[in-house]
Amino acid sequence: MMSLLPPSLVAVIPRCLQSVRQPVPAGLIALRLGELPIGRIHPMRQALLREVWPELLPQDGALVWDATSLNVEARSDRIGAVALALRERGAITGWRGERYAFEHPVDDPCTARGEVLFRLERAAFRCLGLMSRAVHVNGFLPGARLVCGRRAMSKATDPGRLDNLAAGGLTADEDLVACARRELLEEAGVPAAISAAIESRGALRSTRMEPEGLHDEVLHVYSLRLPAGFAPSNGDGEVSEFLTLDLESLAQRLAAGEFSHDAAAVSAFGLQHPQALADLRA
Structure with missing residues (x-):
């Protein structure tokens, strides 16, 4: 062809x-849901994130959200509230009022889909380094x-x-x-x-x-x-x-x-x- x-x-x-x-730049901080890596965050945002998301804890060089016991709706509500707080502080712009689904990571997301872990305003995905x-x-x-x-x-x-x-x-x-x-x-x-x-x-x-x-x-x-x-x-x-x-x-x-x-x-x-x-x- x-x-x-x-x-x-x-x-x-x-x-x-x-x-x-x-390539993903070195120095970004891993965001984890329990033991599961879900995103990557710029280190300059770490202080603000921990301010609006107090249950986000540093562990082994990552930021860990211990929400594995929550169901999809409860996770969505909590991380949605975090996104609203970041928006109020100017850290998230271009708010659309539309939610994307964040999926459980799979080996090749181009050929397979993971189960939905939470749903979140689309404008927040880049801030948290989430895959859409x-x-x-x-x-x-x-x-x-x-x-x-x-x-x-x-x-x-x-x-x-x-x-x-x-x-x-x-x-x-x-x-x-x-x-x-x-x-x-x-x-x-x-x-x-x-x-x-x-x-x-x-x-x-x-x-x-x-x-x-x-x-x-x-x-x-x-x-x-x-x-x-x-x-x-x-x-x-x-x-x-x-x-x-x-x-x-x-x-x-x-x-x-x-x-x-x-x-x-x-x-x-x-x-x-x-x-x-x-x-x-x-």
């Missing part, structure tokens, strides 16, 4: 994939063209940068495919009759440090072949415009860093998939 892509695109794909495979999940959809028009959205300047993360056709975090208890189809409708105006044809292209994990904390997210990649003449239309105010890019234009914009890290990696990842040729021949 790679031999069918223009050399400029082949050259930039490894860099796009590497941008979301950044998101869906991204590469949209293809006939003639080997990708449809990309530009993130609105009002977005809390990566404002103004290019994105995939649709993308969004997986909210607690939401099905992956249902999430992808919801985002397609809200962000790009893709009706159910068209979004029913989405196909999974696997998943990759994205890790890097951001000002809010450790970004750790599994990106579930989907592909959608759009009918000729389809014109996306944003309905939730999160996309300022859509661009239709041929492969050379895509390569130039990827190389110039115009895409968000995750969207660039998802574009590259999708073009490496064995079914990419069928996508490009949409």
Whole structure:
């Protein structure tokens, strides 16, 4: 498949994939639920966390929350209260009023899911270095063209940068495919009759440090072949415009860093998939 892509695109794909495979910096403090590692915290946040979360105790170089005896709802309520306290102190910004599910860690979260341990406001995940999940959809028009959205300047993360056709975090208890189809409708105006044809292209994990904390997210990649003449239309105010890019234009914009890290990696990842040729021949 790679031999069918223009050399400029082949050259930039490894860099796009590497941008979301950044090693976790040394010096972060492990956050544990009992003996279970669940997150990583910047040491500068340790004092504030212990102030708003007094049962969080230092142990063997980690911060330990002894909440294994609590059920999922009780854990969710307690850590939710901690997140609210951090928000009041300005340590968490971009509050969305949406909860993600935090899962019991598994060996390969790109291919397996763990049981839900608690549900928490999505804006708190980076602060605590917790792993979340998101869906991204590469949209293809006939003639080997990708449809990309530009993130609105009002977005809390990566404002103004290019994105995939649709993308969004997986909210607690939401099905992956249902999430992808919801985002397609809200962000790009893709009706159910068209979004029913989405196909999974696997998943990759994205890790890097951001000002809010450790970004750790599994990106579930989907592909959608759009009918000729389809014109996306944003309905939730999160996309300022859509661009239709041929492969050379895509390569130039990827190389110039115009895409968000995750969207660039998802574009590259999708073009490496064995079914990419069928996508490009949409």
